[in-house]
Amino acid sequence: MIATALTDLWYGFGVALEPHNLLWCFVGVLVGNMVGVLPGMGPVATISILLPLTFGMKPVAAILMLAGVYYGAQYGGAICSILLNLPCHPPHAVTCLDGYPLTKQGKGGVALGITVIASFVGASFGITEMIFLAPVLVKVAMEFGPAEVCSLMLLGLLAGSTLAKGSPLKGMAMTVLGLLLGVVGTDLETGSMRFTFGMTQLSDGVEIIALALGLFGIAEFMNSINQTVSINTKYAKVRLRDLRPSKAELKQAFWPMIRGTFIGSLCALIPGTGPTIASFVSYATEKKISKTPERFGHGAIEGVACPEASTHSSVQGDFIPTMSLGIPGDTVMALLLGALIIQGIVPGPQLISQHPDVFWGLIASFWIGNILLVILNVPMIGIWVKLLSVPYKYLYPSAMFFVCIGVYAANNDMFQVGETLAIGIFGYILLRLDFHPAPILLGFVLGSRFEENFRRAMLIARGDLGVFVERPISAVFIGLCVLLIALQIYVWLRKPKFIPDTLDIDKKFKPVEEEPVGVPASRSAVAGPAE
Amino acid sequence: MVKFRRDYYAGGLMILIGVGAVFEASTYKQGTLMHMGPGFFPVALGCVLTLLGMMIAGVAVGSTPEGDERIIPENPQWVGWACIIGSPLAFMILGTYFGMIPATFGCVFVAALGDRTSTWLGSFILAACVTTFGVLLFSYLLQVPFPLLRWGSP
Numbered sequence: 001m002i003a004t005a006l007t008d009l010w011y012g013f014g015v016a017l018e019p020h021n022l023l024w025c026f027v028g029v030l031v032g033n034m035v036g037v038l039p040g041m042g043p044v045a046t047i048s049i050l051l052p053l054t055f056g057m058k059p060v061a062a063i064l065m066l067a068g069v070y071y072g073a074q075y076g077g078a079i080c081s082i083l084l085n086l087p088c089h090p091p092h093a094v095t096c097l098d099g100y101p102l103t104k105q106g107k108g109g110v111a112l113g114i115t116v117i118a119s120f121v122g123a124s125f126g127i128t129e130m131i132f133l134a135p136v137l138v139k140v141a142m143e144f145g146p147a148e149v150c151s152l153m154l155l156g157l158l159a160g161s162t163l164a165k166g167s168p169l170k171g172m173a174m175t176v177l178g179l180l181l182g183v184v185g186t187d188l189e190t191g192s193m194r195f196t197f198g199m200t201q202l203s204d205g206v207e208i209i210a211l212a213l214g215l216f217g218i219a220e221f222m223n224s225i226n227q228t229v230s231i232n233t234k235y236a237k238v239r240l241r242d243l244r245p246s247k248a249e250l251k252q253a254f255w256p257m258i259r260g261t262f263i264g265s266l267c268a269l270i271p272g273t274g275p276t277i278a279s280f281v282s283y284a285t286e287k288k289i290s291k292t293p294e295r296f297g298h299g300a301i302e303g304v305a306c307p308e309a310s311t312h313s314s315v316q317g318d319f320i321p322t323m324s325l326g327i328p329g330d331t332v333m334a335l336l337l338g339a340l341i342i343q344g345i346v347p348g349p350q351l352i353s354q355h356p357d358v359f360w361g362l363i364a365s366f367w368i369g370n371i372l373l374v375i376l377n378v379p380m381i382g383i384w385v386k387l388l389s390v391p392y393k394y395l396y397p398s399a400m401f402f403v404c405i406g407v408y409a410a411n412n413d414m415f416q417v418g419e420t421l422a423i424g425i426f427g428y429i430l431l432r433l434d435f436h437p438a439p440i441l442l443g444f445v446l447g448s449r450f451e452e453n454f455r456r457a458m459l460i461a462r463g464d465l466g467v468f469v470e471r472p473i474s475a476v477f478i479g480l481c482v483l484l485i486a487l488q489i490y491v492w493l494r495k496p497k498f499i500p501d502t503l504d505i506d507k508k509f510k511p512v513e514e515e516p517v518g519v520p521a522s523r524s525a526v527a528g529p530a531e
Numbered sequence: 532m533v534k535f536r537r538d539y540y541a542g543g544l545m546i547l548i549g550v551g552a553v554f555e556a557s558t559y560k561q562g563t564l565m566h567m568g569p570g571f572f573p574v575a576l577g578c579v580l581t582l583l584g585m586m587i588a589g590v591a592v593g594s595t596p597e598g599d600e601r602i603i604p605e606n607p608q609w610v611g612w613a614c615i616i617g618s619p620l621a622f623m624i625l626g627t628y629f630g631m632i633p634a635t636f637g638c639v640f641v642a643a644l645g646d647r648t649s650t651w652l653g654s655f656i657l658a659a660c661v662t663t664f665g666v667l668l669f670s671y672l673l674q675v676p677f678p679l680l681r682w683g684s685p
Contacts, residue, residue, distance in 0.1 A: 053673060168592060173545045173583040180552055180576050187569035194569055195555060220613060225611035226647045364536070393649055397642035403639050404622040405665065409675045414623050421619040428612075432602050433541040451572045463565030490624050 005131050011127025012360025015060060015366055021361065024061040028068020029369045033376060035069070036076020037387045038395060040379065042089060043073035045220065047335050048212035049402045051342070052410035059343040060357050064365045066339055070332050071366070074275070075373050078308055079384050083108050091275040091311040094283045098296060098303030105299055109242025114301055115255050115308045116243070116377055120370055122261045122309035127366045129265050134324040134359075141325050141349035146457035147467050151477035153450045156327040158481050159270070161439040168488045170435050176456045178440035181206050181449020189320065189455065201415040208338040209410050210420040213445060215437040216331070217403045218424025221396045223431055243378060245301075253305035256286050264310030268317020274330040275314040282310035316366060323359055325349060327446070330433050331438045334445040341445075542588025549581030604667055614645025632682040633671060635662045 015021060031050070036039040047066050054062035077089035082099030095115070102111040102432040144152070157179075161171035184195040185205030196202040245253070260282040267278035286306040287296045296303050318329045325346035337347050345355055352359045377384070405418045427437050461467035469475045553574050562568030618641045626634030639661045643654035669675045 056673075121591045167587070167590075168584060169587050170541065173580060173587060176576055176583060177545075177548065180548075180573065180580065183573045183576070190560070190569050192559060194573060195552075201668070218619070222608075222612050222615050225645055226606075226608050237676060268562065268566055280561065393643065393646035394657055396615075396646075397618070397639045397654075397657060400618045400621075400642040401639050401661050401665055404619050405635070405669055405677075408622075408626070409673070411668065412676055414627055416617050417623050417626075421616065424619075429544075432604070433537060433544065450546045454572065454621060455567045456565060458564055461668065463563060465564070 001132075001135075005135070008356065008360050009131060009364060011356065012362075013168060013368075015357045016064065016364035017419045020058075021061050021064055022055070022368070023366070024065040025365045026372055028065035029072035029372050030376065032069035032072020032074075033076040033384070035375065036073035036089065036386065037075075037079050037094060037384045038390055039394065041399065042216065043070050043219070044212065044331050044335065045399070045403075045500050046073070046217040047210055047332060047339075048216065049399075049406045050235075051209050051212075051335065051339055052406045054339060055342065055417040059134045059340070059355070060343055060361045062339060062343060063336065063358055063362055064369075066336055067319070067362060067365070067495065068369050070336075071312070071369060072373060074315055075116075075119060075377055076384065078119070079112065079377075080388065082111045082115065082304070082424075083385060084388055091279045091307075091315075093276075095304055095309045097283070098298075098300050101297070101299035102301070107299070110249060111247045111301065111304045112377075112381065113243035114249065114305050116374055117245075118253065118257045118260065118309040119312040120183050120303040120311035121257055122264055123316050123370045124346065126265055126268065127363060128314040129269045129313075129317055130267075130323075130366075133269075134320050137320065138349045138352050144349070145471070146453040146460065146474065147471050148474045148477070150450065150453045150457050151230050151468050151474040151481070152325065153327060153446050153453070155481050155484075156321070156329075156445060156476045157439075157450075158484055159273075160329065162441045162484060162488050165429045166434065166436045168492075171439050174430075174435055174439040176435060178443020178445075179450065180443075181440065182444045183451070188398070188448065188452065199415075201413065201419075205448075206423075206444070206446065207407070207416055207419065208335070208342075208409060208441075210416050211423055212331075212335055212338075212441060213275070213403045213407055214423025215427040215440060217399065218421060219427030219431055219437065221400065222424070222428040224392070225396065235271035243381065247425075249301050253301050253440040256302040256306035257309045259286065260306035260309035261313045264313030265317050266327070267310070268314040268320065273314075274318060278310045278314035279307035283307045300370055301432045311451040315377060319362070319366075322347070323351060323362070323475055326351070326449075328442060331441050334441045337445050347423065411489035536591050538591030539588050540602060541592065542584045542586070545587060546581050547584075547627060548613075549577045549579070551585055552577030552580065611645040611647075614641055614643075618642035618645075619659030626677070628681075629682065631677045632666060632679050635665045 006080060012280065016025065031046065032043065035043065035046045047069050050066060050069065054066065057065075075091065077092040080086050080089070081092040081096040083103055085096050085100035085103075086335075099108075099111050099115075102108060114453075157175050158172070161175040162168035180195075182205070184202055185481055186192070186203050193203060258349055261280040263285060264275070264278040267275075267281065283303060283306060286302055287293050290296065290300075290302065292300075318333055321327045321329055322333040326337065326349070328337050340347050340351075340358075345358065346350065403420065404417055408414065409422045410416060430437055448484045457467060460463075467474070468478055556570045556573035556577060559570030559573070560568030561570045561574065564571075618638050621637035621641045622634045625637045636658045640654050640658035643649050643657050644651075666679065670677065670679060
């Protein structure tokens with residue numbers, strides 16, 4: 001098994017090292033790193049903007065670039081949180097706790113250096129996990145009938161909506177809303193129009209780019225306009241030689257790094273728990289087992305190494321269910337699946353055998369991309385730091401243009417721009433009502449396949465709903481769904497007494513999600529653990 | 532007096548969408564569970580969404596409010612919001628009748644005015660820069676079929 005994996009990987013490197021693939025991978029990580037640093041721009045918005053540009057590219061190059069944006073942004077996000085105390089990207093919110101105090105002590109460079117090392121270790125482990133686990137998962141999943149696929153999707157959707165931020169009920173409502181949006185357009189089996197309200201432009205369904213850019217572009221801009229404050233770059237002066245950590249610091253960070261990696265890869269395997277939860281859990285664990293927990297929050301190097309390693313290992317691990325089962329774990333994965341579908345590639349267990357170049361090329365490109373990122377980050381740190389001070393008032397108008405032209409260029413259709421705007425306004429209303437729109441995209445991407453499999457399962461079972469619990473594998477998934485709901489009810493009932501440590505931190509960070517660059521939130525991030 | 536809470540609106544909105552979906556989808560063919568018609572799945576989803584909406588509002592009745600309950604934020608940014616909504620509108624109108632250059636310029640210019648500290652001149656310069664860059668990138672490099680300048684309806 002190891003031998004075949006290595007041959008496949010070798011083949012993947014061959015694909016990823018083809019000059020044009022390498023070039024697009026480089027472009028991806030560069031853009032990702034840049035938007036990771038820019039306060040107020042997230043990987044989701046960036047990937048959606050870039051999505052229409054990939055239509056003319058080959059599938060491999062397109063997916064390498066988009067994936068590169070995602071993990072590149074994780075590197076950039078760490079710079080932002082360590083040097084400026086701005087948790088622009090949720091997974092890095094926890095890095096602020098110890099990263100910023102280190103910066104204030106003049107050791108920001110060391111923290112960044114450790115971050116780069118920890119990220120690379122975490123990512124490498126995540127990739128290795130994917131190489132060996134994905135084929136096994138595929139082998140199991142190949143045996144699935146429509147009933148199993150259906151209950152697996154149900155589990156994925158449920159996990160994605162209940163374990164994400166905010167109230168699980170609201171998350172579930174958002175998922176169902178996403179599924180409903182996925183229904184819009186022509187019914188695949190009968191060809192009749194659904195929810196088009198006479199608009200012929202909607203007969204192909206809601207455009208995924210319009211949905212993503214409306215929810216994560218326009219709605220986000222409306223949320224953060226005039227909420228920004230001048231950024232304090234007083235401490236953000238880092239030179240190249242500051243990056244090298246001392247031997248003692250490396251030693252201090254080594255085990256936390258390994259533990260973080262491990263926790264991150266575990267979190268990646270549970271559907272719905274992405275890098276954000278992984279980083280919080282690992283930080284809390286590290287603090288608990290540390291002999292000197294009081295140092296945490298005042299510049300402990302472990303507090304930087306551990307969550308960063310765990311974020312990156314989970315980021316890479318997130319690709320496992322997405323690529324092998326076709327079930328995305330979070331918004332970015334949903335977008336990547338959307339990109340695959342646009343390229344005419346059907347996601348699911350058959351992906352690895354039908355498009356080995358996409359799968360193994362992607363894996364190989366992870367490594368290449370991560371090495372590129374280390375190379376990019378070390379000497380160019382000064383440039384990234386300069387980017388930190390690009391004011392939001394220049395950023396969002398430019399981004400608005402990219403949103404408009406991106407949506408327009410997807411189909412050369414002005415209607416899509418209006419569609420995006422309408423979704424954006426609706427998304428902002430949802431944000432104000434304390435809904436987190438991320439599960440909408442999950443539901444939307446899985447919607448049509450979920451319905452298709454459900455119909456097929458019912459046809460085979462002659463309309464007997466019992467099929468979902470009679471078939472053993474399907475029954476396991478349904479059982480897990482029930483368990484998940486029961487757990488949520490339990491947590492909800494015990495809420496006043498039972499708030500685990502990690503959830504507690506999570507709560508304090510909640511405002512960060514709503515205002516990506518708001519300062520009150522980051523202030524509470526510093527004040528939080530000191531209490 | 533019962534104060535109206537944010538979650539009442541949140542649940543209400545979901546009920547509204549759910550009931551609306553059921554009404555609209557019930558005009559499609561339903562079919563049987565074995566041979567589902569196009570209306571079956573959306574009706575089911577609409578029912579689930581309505582139920583979830585009721586639960587969201589119901590849970591809010593029993594709990595004490597925590598944190599910010601305002602629907603409109605503390606310092607509403609009417610100008611900012613109007614500019615962000617106006618920006619794609621400008622892009623659509625100018626793009627349909629006058630082409631890509633005016634559309635890009637208008638889109639960025641209107642959006643830039645939304646910032647509290649923005650000036651007419653600053654917005655103008657930003658819009659001009661983005662337009663130059665955007666035309667180079669999208670029109671010459673990526674060959675997006677969008678005429679740079681045109682007159683009247685397409």
